[in-house]
Amino acid sequence: MANPKLLTISGSLRKGSYNRMLLREAVAAFGAAEVTEADLHLPLYDGDLEAAEGVPEKVQHLARQIREADAVVIAAPEYNKGITGVLKNALDWVSRVPEGAFRNKPVVVVSASAGRTGGETAQFMTLSCLTQLQARLIPGAAVLIAAAGDAFDAEGHLKDATSRKLLADRMTALRAELA
Numbered sequence: 001m002a003n004p005k006l007l008t009i010s011g012s013l014r015k016g017s018y019n020r021m022l023l024r025e026a027v028a029a030f031g032a033a034e035v036t037e038a039d040l041h042l043p044l045y046d047g048d049l050e051a052a053e054g055v056p057e058k059v060q061h062l063a064r065q066i067r068e069a070d071a072v073v074i075a076a077p078e079y080n081k082g083i084t085g086v087l088k089n090a091l092d093w094v095s096r097v098p099e100g101a102f103r104n105k106p107v108v109v110v111s112a113s114a115g116r117t118g119g120e121t122a123q124f125m126t127l128s129c130l131t132q133l134q135a136r137l138i139p140g141a142a143v144l145i146a147a148a149g150d151a152f153d154a155e156g157h158l159k160d161a162t163s164r165k166l167l168a169d170r171m172t173a174l175r176a177e178l179a
């Protein structure tokens with residue numbers, strides 16, 4: 001059987017993003033897969049732009065990637081106790097694609113943040129948006145990487161064994177959904 005298609009979505013655009021590091025760890029824990037990283041460099045949602053030109057091709061491409069993926073992992077950083085504009089903008093845009101994107105899609109959300117709560121509020125808000133989009137949220141203990149600047153070693157691996165175990169459990173649960 002072909003490897004499952006796994007799409008990763010980072011709510012941070014930064015090259016050195018801890019959330020992108022966390023996604024790389026999630027991919028490794030998921031096991032063999034055809035992995036694609038989504039590009040959230042999208043225009044800001046604007047109803048006038050949508051009315052004049054329709055949904056931009058970059059958004060349609062993202063929606064197709066989500067639809068065609070067997071599973072999706074989202075890393076949601078926390079900005080000012082909320083979801084980042086980058087991630088919310090992407091979720092808003094894909095919700096405007098008539099064919100839909102996330103409906104019934106197996107999704108796990110993880111977070112890394114500088115603060116002590118590991119982005120818990122942003123993760124909660126992301127899960128709330130995904131509920132509205134009818135994603136199939138795979139339950140499990142929350143993966144919240146606090147003090148992210150100290151959480152990864154020089155190779156980008158999670159230092160803490162408990163965090164590694166939580167992430168591995170979530171990725172195992174996600175993979176089991178595809179069987």
Ligand SMILES: Cc1cc2nc3c(=O)[nH]c(=O)nc-3n(C[C@H](O)[C@H](O)[C@H](O)COP(=O)(O)O)c2cc1C
Pocket residue numbers: 012013014016017018019020077078079080081082112113114115116117118119148
């Ligand atoms: C505008 C802004 C707001 C932030 N607000 C929070 C916050 O509410 N809670 C938190 O834990 N970290 C906050 N941070 C710090 C981020 O967690 C930190 O920059 C983190 O590295 C962002 O994720 P990234 O490494 O994937 O880019 C904020 C950072 C920025 C730029």
